[in-house]
Amino acid sequence: MSSEKVQIVKVAKRLDASNVTEFKQAALKSLEPENAKLVLNFSETSFLDSAGLGALVSILKSTSQDRNKKLALASLSVQVRQIFELTKLYRLFDIYNSTEEAKSELED
């Protein structure tokens, strides 16, 4: 049934209150198709604030409505990882070391 290709979206250098709205819209849009699978690539992201985290929670919640939709986070920098740890939110998400790894997991 996994007809939908895994999409990879690169997250901006900073994901904060000033650009979170467009990020969230783009991510939600790519999750619209049935069985959509999304990998968020954080390889270039060095900063994330609570607004960014909130958007990620919101995106995750939208995928949880449909069990065939999937979300994964990949290539978190040390700084971003630290922020996930601080808020303990890493426990919510599927986090992979690389986009390739995340992609192959979601394709399975």
Add this chain to the structure above:
Amino acid sequence: MMREGEQRRICVSSSFESVRVLADFTREAVSGLFPENELTNVELAIVEAANNIVEHAYKNSKGWPVEFSVDCLSDSVIFCFNDLGLPFDPATVPIPSFDFDNLDSIAEGGRGLFIINSIMDEIRYYSVEGKNYTVLKKKFAVRLPRPEHYHDFINRDGLLVGQDPLALSIFEETASLMNFAAGFSADSGKKAFLSGMLERISDIFKAEWGTLRFEEKGALVLISAIGICPENNCQQRINLRRQTGIEISAFLAGEPRMGVDSSEGTSSSVLVIPISWSENLKGSIMLGHNSGSFSESHLKKAMQLYRFIGLLIDNRILTGKISSSEESMRQMEMAANMHKELVETMLPELPGLSLFARSKSALETGGDYLAFHKQSDSVLWFMVCDAMGKGITASIFSTLAHMTFKSILFLKENVSPGELLSLANRIMSKDFDRFEMFMTALLGRIDLAQGTIEYASAGHCPPILYRPGSAVELMDTQDFMMGVDVDTEYRTFKAPFTRGMKLLTYTDGITDIVGPSGEPAGVEPLLYACEAEFKRKNIVDACSKIFAEALIVSGNPPQDDISMLGIEYIGKK
């Protein structure tokens, strides 16, 4: 990199784009002052605080001022925001859910304050005349001064838990505590457990620590114990500060020591409790880890804690001191009570005068002393003194002075305040020398029949005088402290004291309060408060308000002994 004493300021207009400017400004200002991982945290906390201002204070309305300053102090950096928006009450913000198995319970927003609380060491919000202040303090990581201070229980791996059943049980509890530190919700069972755990730790330090106090402040849980080190009468304090979900930090003798642990190859922030005795560092306990949940590394830290406790138990010198100090502690309590009762300020009744006296010690007892002495229906003596230092030694000296002043007044009716001080200084001079003690004192005599106030000061803070219709003023005082020179002839100053006038004397505990900026407040805030309050309120209400405010700023118990004595001439009915 900023240097100690340096301040940097910037003002931006309210928008999320400007928050990025503040983030860059902050990073630039504090780079080099904190390790790399802390820099990210600091930047994040600043962004969260600024986002809150844009979003909540200004309701996303652009173009309003957000002033921001960064102050580099010797042990910390203070970040201060001010805005003109809606005031903020952190108590109204709920603690975020950590029930990660239940996605619906996880909110999308509302994490900002939690993040700030987790990162910063002190957070204050207040509003004055339409301006809101957000003051955040981040303390520097303190490296223990010498490598040997990193005790072997920090560096050695793979330690055996040991056979001592007490130590073993402490280790187990510690391990649970570390585990517990990974996720916190305001759950009473866990609270009881944490409290029990701390009591257990406190047991080990028996004589050193007094009762544990437990208080919750919004997202913070503060556990503190105060004790007195019998050897040098200095206050020792342990505070364990639990922030929701993240870390435990602790400080001894009032000093937080976020440490850097480099024993595992990479530098990680850990919590170091230096264990000092008579100001000598004896070792340290590491208690927290800034990342992740309960891990191998936490286990190691827990083991280290166990090792420390084992070390403490083994340390015969230390345990010897502990047992002998139990008796000292009991004796000290008795002495403290006696002092309290001796100098308990009784307010005499004098027609035409309204009086106020209040004192709060930093420790169980202190060196501040306030007294009134009614000589006749129209003559009132007032005395304020402050013996150097805090605690029992200071209180013994203020008691001595109290008895000396009283004896002189008893024997010599027509004495001026200057003469009284000169005599007392002479009588007590050997005691001052022997214990290398100094004391400031202010003695005064109000004569209602003559409408005068006479006073003399031994290096004491100048009294504040209010005359209806004019600004408050500081009165003259110039002479040496008591204990400096046996031959000091203290001068007596004289001023009219008539209906409507108010007098305030105080000790330097008020003017030395260290405010959010880290600097002593000085006399200006007190003058300002008197100017505002004395015009509108009677002496008792005005002084009560100023005293209460001083305690709020200084903390309760205060940083130093705080005392105020006020007199108002309300006139005869």
